[in-house]
Amino acid sequence: MLRIGGILKDAFKALFKKPVTVQYLTKPGEMVPVPERYRGKVIYDREKCIGCLLCIRTCPSGVISVTEEGKVSFNLDRCVFCGQCGETCPRKAIKFSSEFEIIVHRRGSLIVK
Ligand code: SF4
Numbered sequence: 208m209l210r211i212g213g214i215l216k217d218a219f220k221a222l223f224k225k226p227v228t229v230q231y232l233t234k235p236g237e238m239v240p241v242p243e244r245y246r247g248k249v250i251y252d253r254e255k256c257i258g259c260l261l262c263i264r265t266c267p268s269g270v271i272s273v274t275e276e277g278k279v280s281f282n283l284d285r286c287v288f289c290g291q292c293g294e295t296c297p298r299k300a301i302k303f304s305s306e307f308e309i310i311v312h313r314r315g316s317l318i319v320k
């Protein structure tokens with residue numbers, strides 16, 4: 208009986224709370240605001256990269272591979288956006304954009320070099 212009382216109390220309180228869900232694209236061209244530290248599509252700065260390969264060692268998903276030029280590439284179709292690569296990179300060559308719409312027709316389009 209006490210449990211039902213608690214549930215009813217929570218349900219009543221919820222009636223007066225603002226919705227948590229953010230409305231998606233309410234107007235044409237309008238983008239949903241994302242938090243400052245949101246981790247979206249990877250931005251890789253080849254110029255800063257020194258080819259130390261620490262990012263490859265730290266990535267839990269096997270997203271990053273070494274290229275013939277001794278740089279790296281990211282196959283984002285396996286990325287879990289954990290941010291480990293960016294944390295590990297000694298040159299700050301890996302950052303995350305606020306881009307969250309990364310639906311593509313071809314998997315190859317998700318490779319970042
Ligand atoms: S964000 Fe995580 S999963 Fe994605 S490439 Fe970096 S380390 Fe790998």
Ligand code: SF4
Pocket residue numbers: 255256257258259260261262263278279295296297298299300301
């Ligand atoms: S950790 Fe940074 S500098 Fe090292 S290979 Fe990866 S991107 Fe390049």
